[in-house]
Amino acid sequence: MSQQQWSAVDGYFTDLLGADDETLQAAQRESDAAGLPPIAVTAHQGRLLHLLARIRGARRILEIGTLGGYSTIHLARSLPEDGRLVTLEYAPRHAEVARANIARAGLADRVEVRVGPALETLPVLEAEGGGPFDLVFIDADKDNYPHYLEWSLRLARVGAVIVLDNVVLGGAVLDGAAGGARAQGVRTTLELLAKDPRLDATAVQTVGDKGWDGFALAVITG
Ligand SMILES: C[S@@+](CC[C@H](N)C(=O)[O-])C[C@H]1O[C@@H](n2cnc3c(N)ncnc32)[C@H](O)[C@@H]1O
Numbered sequence: 001m002s003q004q005q006w007s008a009v010d011g012y013f014t015d016l017l018g019a020d021d022e023t024l025q026a027a028q029r030e031s032d033a034a035g036l037p038p039i040a041v042t043a044h045q046g047r048l049l050h051l052l053a054r055i056r057g058a059r060r061i062l063e064i065g066t067l068g069g070y071s072t073i074h075l076a077r078s079l080p081e082d083g084r085l086v087t088l089e090y091a092p093r094h095a096e097v098a099r100a101n102i103a104r105a106g107l108a109d110r111v112e113v114r115v116g117p118a119l120e121t122l123p124v125l126e127a128e129g130g131g132p133f134d135l136v137f138i139d140a141d142k143d144n145y146p147h148y149l150e151w152s153l154r155l156a157r158v159g160a161v162i163v164l165d166n167v168v169l170g171g172a173v174l175d176g177a178a179g180g181a182r183a184q185g186v187r188t189t190l191e192l193l194a195k196d197p198r199l200d201a202t203a204v205q206t207v208g209d210k211g212w213d214g215f216a217l218a219v220i221t222g
């Protein structure tokens, strides 16, 4: 299969199943116009996150890595009116674009964008009693994924779902140390998922508009 075919099938699914809409497309357009990198989840991956949150009945969601808020909108749309999503973003400019997109999507009342390195904002969130979360979506700097997994275990409840994006990295996950810090961060995280008795996990490869990648999915069992 070629990239062209993967994208064509994604397009077919989008047309048929309506994975995104004008609001989500506008969020993507505004992010592009602001010069943000094109590294958001695809429409179908966003829809998958939305469905996972709905299946879980999530009332509190934590996202690490906001960018322009595209995945945030997919996730926040799953929340009940009194639900809450906290999303952590390092870059002030990204957070500014995300806040505008989230407000345009009518979700500002239930979404909070926190600016700063996540390893600094996560302890603050804990100190404030920000959890427990029902779903955590990890999609920021890959070298810190092992820390983000540990923080997820601290802040999420038993039964919570953890989704980690980009665990294939175009195959670089197989390269070990040669794959660089990002691949190494993902490998360490996958090893933690495998050996932690509190977690039941799997990883799934994906192809589509964003090429060859994949996500890991875990549930906290105890
Ligand atoms: C892949 S993008 C997130 C995409 C978004 N989840 C989506 O699918 O629409 C990763 C984001 O994480 C942010 N980031 C990188 N390092 C970070 C850190 N240490 N703390 C918080 N955010 C970070 C980047 O600035 C970037 O906006």
Ligand SMILES: [Mg+2]
Pocket (backbone or CB within 6 Å): 039, 040, 041, 139, 165, 166
């Ligand atoms: Mg990603």
